[in-house]
Amino acid sequence: MQELAITVIGRDRPGIVADVAGVLAGLGANLTDSTMTRLRGHFAMTLVCNGPEAGAVEAALAPLTADGQLLATVRAVEPDAGGAPQGEPYLVSVHGADRLGIVAAVTRVVEEEGGNVTDLTTRLTGPLYLLIAEVDLPPDTAERLADRLHAVAKELDVEVTLRHAESDLL
Amino acid sequence: MTAPIDDLAGWTPDALGEPGTPRTVVTAPDPALSRPGTEVDPCDPETVRLAADLIATMRVSPGCVGLAAPQVGVSAQVFCVNVVGHPKAVTVHGTFALCNATVVEASRWRPGREGCMSVPDLTGDVKRASRLVVEAQMPGTGVTVKFAADGFEARALQHEIDHCSGLLFLDRVAGAHAVYQRKVYL
Ligand SMILES: [Zn+2]
Numbered sequence: 007m008q009e010l011a012i013t014v015i016g017r018d019r020p021g022i023v024a025d026v027a028g029v030l031a032g033l034g035a036n037l038t039d040s041t042m043t044r045l046r047g048h049f050a051m052t053l054v055c056n057g058p059e060a061g062a063v064e065a066a067l068a069p070l071t072a073d074g075q076l077l078a079t080v081r082a083v084e085p086d087a088g089g090a091p092q093g094e095p096y097l098v099s100v101h102g103a104d105r106l107g108i109v110a111a112v113t114r115v116v117e118e119e120g121g122n123v124t125d126l127t128t129r130l131t132g133p134l135y136l137l138i139a140e141v142d143l144p145p146d147t148a149e150r151l152a153d154r155l156h157a158v159a160k161e162l163d164v165e166v167t168l169r170h171a172e173s174d175l176l
Numbered sequence: 177m178t179a180p181i182d183d184l185a186g187w188t189p190d191a192l193g194e195p196g197t198p199r200t201v202v203t204a205p206d207p208a209l210s211r212p213g214t215e216v217d218p219c220d221p222e223t224v225r226l227a228a229d230l231i232a233t234m235r236v237s238p239g240c241v242g243l244a245a246p247q248v249g250v251s252a253q254v255f256c257v258n259v260v261g262h263p264k265a266v267t268v269h270g271t272f273a274l275c276n277a278t279v280v281e282a283s284r285w286r287p288g289r290e291g292c293m294s295v296p297d298l299t300g301d302v303k304r305a306s307r308l309v310v311e312a313q314m315p316g317t318g319v320t321v322k323f324a325a326d327g328f329e330a331r332a333l334q335h336e337i338d339h340c341s342g343l344l345f346l347d348r349v350a351g352a353h354a355v356y357q358r359k360v361y362l
Contacts, residue, residue: 173289
């Protein structure tokens with residue numbers, strides 16, 4: 007058994023997740039963390055599982071991709087022993103007219119302030135562009151990052167907010 | 177008898193007559209967390225000891241503002257809450273335990289991100305009523321109370337009442353991408 011990183015991308019149709027999960031279960035591969043969404047209507051799934059050798063998994067997925075509508079990749083990865091992510095969770099929201107380089111500019115500033123993007127979604131609907139990112143920040147950097155994000159947003163003529171995404175233990 | 181609204185009939189943990197002993201908190205997927213709790217007799221010595229132990233366990237758990245019987249492996253409708261000093265608290269009824277609590281009214285639904293001692297590695301976005309009326313019985317005295325809670329105390333009450341029904345916040349998350357890995361604070 008080894009850790010495998012698998013991506014499946016292509017034309018959406020009902021049943022892809024069930025098909026992929028069925029193939030993996032049939033191989034005794036245990037699906038651990040996964041995420042799936044639709045990106046402009048395309049099916050997009052990324053997952054990590056513990057399974058047999060990558061070639062065997064790729065071969066087992068081949069019937070699903072044979073018609074050329076889906077692309078699947080399988081790669082062995084080193085298990086990441088790192089514990090829970092460190093830092094304070096914040097949410098960055100950006101919206102405005104679509105501009106080249108919004109994601110690049112925003113995430114670069116986050117990186118330069120020592121932050122780490124842990125989750126990100128962007129959507130373009132009509133003329134509206136939206137970016138939502140979960141970021142982990144080192145202590146006492148939020149204010150500075152907020153200032154820099156506002157400067158970037160001004161240049162790009164978009165709106166930006168940085169909010170603490172704190173959770174309450176109940 | 178039913179005490180007036182917004183009053184816990186003068187109840188304090190002293191009514192339990194014992195300090196309680198901390199118990200071990202179980203974590204998911206322990207089946208105890210998914211079993212609906214049974215109704216209890218609020219004056220049964222076992223219920224009183226359970227309430228005292230829940231309060232004692234809550235007191236020794238850093239950041240803990242509520243704890244329900246299923247979290248210590250007991251399928252019973254008993255829980256305790258204490259939001260004293262919490263920055264988001266609106267109403268504050270001090271440290272209290274309730275038996276057989278039910279939600280009478282719930283309104284002003286608001287999203288918020290919750291964690292749970294029994295789900296140590298995840299948090300999730302959950303919509304909860306920020307205005308709540310609860311009816312319950314006080315352990316030890318058996319007095320029935322009906323009271324209103326707002327803001328964070330209302331959220332805590334709903335979270336604990338859910339525990340007593342065998343539900344976790346995971347059963348109520350707002351969407352497929354509304355669960356997060358819990359952060360370790362630096
Ligand atoms: Zn809980």
